[in-house]
Amino acid sequence: METSLIKEELLAQQLQNAFENIVTEAVRKDTVFAYASKEQVSSILLYAKEKLGYKSLAHMSCIDWLESDEFELVYIIWSPETKLNLFVKTRIDRQNPEMENMDMIWRQLNTYQREIREMFGVEFPGFVGEKEFILEDWEDAPPMRRDFDTLEYVNDTFFEREGREDKQDVRERIAKRSGEEIPDFAKKYSRE
């Protein structure tokens, strides 16, 4: 497997040479990761687009890492020549999420940024685009954030059909029938 990653290693090296303080990794066939700081992303994307031929933006994604209080933004770009996917990843502060507006590099980023702004609450200063994209009259927290509990919202807002209240839990029933007492610390390993 390792021997076949020549193209990928080359791209990783090229980026490494062009930028300081970035970490690159040839992960697997057709895939290269570049971890950069928030400020570097636009110059890396421009460099890859203009100099290395990564002309096509495949994807932009946002991941909520609630545990470390960060959002991870991932730009996936693709080159028609080398046919590699380059992932440019950066992490931004979750409390005050802001990212550079880049819809002048690729027009489609406009759509992605609109969605991420709405779903995660990440702001893109200087970005023009209608505020409402998918949702309408949404007053709650941005729904794709991990601390937004969709089930709780559903229970508060919508109805559920009656007639299913007599359901039972198999494990509880067995424990009750046999007199087993499951200690509290073990319950997290019980079936959901």
Next chain:
Amino acid sequence: MYNDKNAQTIVEYIQNFTRKNSLFMLAYGTGCGAIELPATLTSRYDAERLGVRGAATPRQADLLLITGYLSTKTLKRVIRVYEQMQDPKYVIGFGSCTINGGMYWDSYNTIKLLDKYIPVDVYINGCMPRPESVIAGFKELQSLIAAGKADGAAKYKENLEWYRENQKKVLKNWPLVEYNW
């Protein structure tokens, strides 16, 4: 027959007979079940032989198909469309999603129980319902109409307050227009 309290008068009978045999359904694909509608209406299943065919605008339509889940954003439009439709009007709910939320039961953006927001005359089982099921649904609706039991629209008018209350629970910031049907 004439002693039966539920028996229809001749006029009602003729009315229902004509209504059931020309159901114009509104071309509004509200959800994924709409993908089986082309198949239902075209040559293999040919729902048109039951008198079911498309209508372009709400005011010409008798039948509103809620083809699966309804997001809250669409619900707003559906209510509007439904209220614009002229009597007699009927609603068919497609698939699991309209009955108890279906596979989007825990989604923050779809309603779960359709009958809390607009009256539904027939539910079709499936996710999504096959054309055969859809045709079975049409037939069921026709028999309900013939028996004079498809009275969803009347129910809606009677219980408008209750429906409005439920609708307002999910639809914020929307001045609900009163139509003079």
Next chain:
Amino acid sequence: MREKSTTLYLGPQHPGITGNMMVKLQLEGDTIVKATTHVGYLHRAFEKLIERRNWMQTTTILCRFCVPEPDPPEAAFALAVEQIEGREVPERGKYLRSLVLELARLQSFMLWYAGQSGSTGLYTVGQWSVGDRNYVLDLFEELTGGRIYHMYIWPGGVRRDIPEGFEDKVLRTMDYIEKRIDDYDRMMFDSAIFQKRAQGVGIITKEKAMEWGVVGAPLRGCGIGHDVRKDNPYDAYDKLDFEMGIFEGGDVWARARVRQFEIRQTISMIRQLIQNLPSGDYLNKMPNPMKWTIPAGSAYGKVESVRGEFGFHVVSDGSDKPRRVHARGPAYVHGVSLLEDVLIGQNLADVSFIMNSLGVCPPEIER
């Protein structure tokens, strides 16, 4: 004299619109000067729901991403998971996957025939092609147990082996459909109405295409030959003999020609797949689905759907549930910013015609 400008809302309830979405048009006469798309009528929050589903359960919700063609999402997700996990797919599994993907492409092409011709008023083609599409759906029913939602492609292979006598049925159906396509073409492509409506309408220039991220048939209709099946071959596509349809012009006509060419390629591919179907396992089985964890990592799995590149960005944090599954459908690119741009200067009557040719599929945009 300057005509007064009108604002027109096209959709969400409109017989011509491709699904449940809305385009707000600024018109001068019947020429569009500004178009704004409004989506979100079909937002079901898949990506939120997947946070609550484990890996196995995720595979069954995915096909609902895009209704006209439910298999590419399954395949793209499976590819991404396989990349993270390093799971190998048996050869037969790869072939069966490609077979399903091509059959899905075929039925989607037939639906496109109906939509594209229907929006010019040629309803007969729609009656034929949607009626005949049922024969492909019958094949699906036999293979996967469902007409529309198959839930057939799993990480590691496919769910069930093909039933007895299935190969023959596929070949017979292909013979029939191949014959019928010629009829559709005579009806549609030879029709003066269609030709006049399609030529020079909805032009995307070559330069713009790459810049705006156009994919699939619209890209190949601009004379640029990219296809995920050729560029980054997945499943069994590196062993198949097929060609991309590349046509110049960038208008609706060119895009229609691409599809006209590729539906025949698809039929030939299905024949090749059936003829070369290897024996052996069809699934590299995952462990107990309730305890199936995927090592931490991320991947972008992409396949070529009928409308273009369909990708999934899958992130795992090592637990039994995906951290993030983010879909990128071709309509996401075509249906929002590109559509707004292409519609400028077009006729009001051509809106649904252009939307059909771009393959705008709202459920895929808002998920």
Next chain:
Amino acid sequence: MSFFDLKGIVRPLIGLSQFGKNPHTKRLDVLGKDTADRYRGFHYNDLEACIGCGNCSTICMNGAIDMVELAAEFNISQAKGNSGLRPRVDYGRCCWCALCVDVCPTGSLNLTKEYNYVSPDPNTFLWTPGVDNPYGKDQLSFVSTKETSLMTFDRVPMRELDGTERVKSFAEVVLGYNEEEARAEASRCISCGLCTEVCPDHMHIPEYINAIARGNDQDALRIIYDNNPLPEMCGKVCTRRCEDVCAIAVRGEAVAIRWLKRYATEQAQTADLIQEIVNPEIKEANGYKVGIIGAGPSGLTAAYYLALRGFDVTVFEAKQFAGGMTMYGIPKYRLPMDSLNKQVSYLQKIGVKIKFNTRVGKEISFDEIYKNHDAVFIGIGFEKPWKLGIPGEDLENAIPAVEYLRMINDGESYDVGKKVVVIGGGNVAIDGARVAARHDADVTILYRRRVEDMPADWEEIEGAEDEHVHIHPQAIPIRIIADKSGKKVKAIEYLEAEMIAEEGGRPRPVPIEGSETIMEVDTVIGAIGQEADYSFLTEEYADKIEVNRGRIVTNAQQQTSDAKVFAGGDAVNKTADAISAIADGFRAVKSIEAFLMKK
């Protein structure tokens, strides 16, 4: 293109070619009756084959499947290993993905071809498969097979020493799972919990297996110690009735619950480590004293949990080591001595006092224990072997198996000679045979019934066969023949038997007349059962504590007819395995606590 395009106008007329052809439109009366053989329609559940494990309910991402109790008329089995619940499907939720079918361990849940249902009433979409559509049985389409199931029906094989290698020493035969194997095996479990009811001790099996599957071995150990203080012993020699009712075992091999427990316990190699990992909460001393007779599984269990609850516990053990039958009755290739001693020394660390070499009735009187303690627990076990009841069994080389095993385990030597016969079919008999095989003897087991009737574990029987032990089923020994000196065994005579089926009972061996056979042997080892020795109970107590048919009579809380005296283990229950003894001990702890704290 010219304005007048003739071709463009004429070609579409091709549509007329379809004129007069037979349409492919389906007639309304046949509509919906020709679905494919694999169609995913409504569910059908075979109510009898279903064990109510609830796996379908767990996998359903739509929360469509509830486990519910059905009406009495359906006669749903409430036996152990069957939850008595059956799935009910909400078709207002179902998406027909059929994952429930693919994870059903028994294969009772399948989908049918039926899919058509329309109704004006949304409350009628709640169906109990198999009840609401009994006709579904004949319309099965998307079915669960072993091949397509997502369950793993094959167990991760346990690595063992080779048969010829084994007989050379007393090294442990089973090598244990390594981490990778344990994770793979643990992940086969579906966490239904049906097994916990069958376990006499109701161990929290799904929880600790799940902990192992998730890589938290230490949590697993903590969960195990919640109600079993001798898990390492159980992990090696438990009779594991849990595996008999495992949901996976209906169609495949049960999850190796015992080996997984063993794996978890291997994470703590010393007593100190056990204490560090388990880190139990020890309550403040409450001043009550409890005396425990016999340091077998039941006694040690009672001692451990009483100590944790703040009681002052003293255990009186007649022998040099603790463990009772598990120490002296189980050969070391199954349960190494270090393993038991490690567990016992952990108990001692917690505060259990054990007085070794103190036989009650000899070194200390029962009266003294009774008077000096607030409560007494008797866990003396069965150490006196039953007699074979055939002539010649008092000869020098005729020895009971428990006695033989005790001598070997104690390090004494006993020469069995070249040819050995073991009488009996239980685990003790197999143990005796396999130990003798390790002393280079040619061993034959004589058993009255068939091999499949043997009460011993099948793994043990297979193990014995691997070690070239001959098993002679349907053989009834009638006498042991002495040699010329009249002291030693020379041969054994037995009758062949045939199995006669009896009405309502299991087949009974009936000797075949004239089939007497004589086999020359050097040693006869008898292993047909043991009994308790109650000689320590003086008359005064023998009256108070009721003994019936060799067993102490207790109530469900292990209390004897003397309120202050509790009992457990082999001397009380008939199942005669270590885990039942542990369960008795655990139950006794609760009732001793209730009894004393109430005062």
